[in-house]
Amino acid sequence: MVWETLNLIGIIAFAVSGTLVAMEERYDLFGTLVLGFVTAFGGGVIRNILIGVPVPSLWEEDISIYIALFTILLLVAIPSQWIRRWKKWYSFFDAVGLSAFTIQGALSAIRMELPTIAVVVAAVLTGIGGGVIRDVLAGRKPLVLQKEIYALWAVIGGWMIGMEVVQKDWQLYLLFGLILCLRLISLLFHWQLPRRIAKN
Template structure:
């Protein structure tokens, strides 16, 4: 098993857990939790592969992802049944870890199919944010991507670091790790320090 494939499975587990956590907050049943966990885990990667023309998409070529999602969702639901309260920090931190891993995965997959670093950065953002957007849309929440939070921006920064590392001749696996660590640090710092981007205002302009 390659290092990047290991991290892909790891990110799938993390995002599946995030989906189940959100499902539990909305009182969904077991089927709903599995669906939400699955869409959170593979939604972004599915959009990425379709955009790149990498079809059949990754989870159709390797059903390990589906089994990992199913087992993860079931174990998470069983564990959460034994907890009285879910600590408030678990979801944002878990989401940050999954986000960071999937940005690197998306970038790495993109450079296999085309040569543009700009496109690879965009694919990294889509892979990292896509599943969360679907999850939030299904639960009628405004996605973090559309809020003031530094979320997609962290993905962009991570993708840029990956691109710069490759252009400097850094080994792909090392560049991948730089991307993941950078994205994670930026996202966790934004959460801890409550950092946000400035918002547009239409005050006195209409």
């Protein structure tokens, strides 16, 4: 039940995120549908390839696909002044997608009884994959490669699940809230990871 719930939350959140970016970049309807769809499902497809889940399994999630398409079309149809307000919430939807898909990705690897490192990788790829594809297609520098702390929260979430620190349903939902809060707090206070700058 947790897997399905977080999968649905992640799909809606990233579909919104991808659609807002497409509208900001002035994509047409087809381009908006493509960007919203690949943002919602791209991370899961990459994860499935690496952990050995057949790619065609995506098409078995017909309800999730319809929900993603409905979400995208709903955003396209609502008044433009509403969209301007929603743009302020872009980072929130992105953080929700990151949190939900981090846990959902880790649980996918746990289902296949993979080692902890694979659980962490699955969590990270699912959590950030859709956003990376979105940014690349939109001609933007991927958020995960910038100075903000982003993928680290997915690493921590995947590790906690892989090491069985978090197992029960209520713990997973609590972890979802924790990752979401940490991502938003890191944005609010501009937390950064150390970096080296090459000098000429």
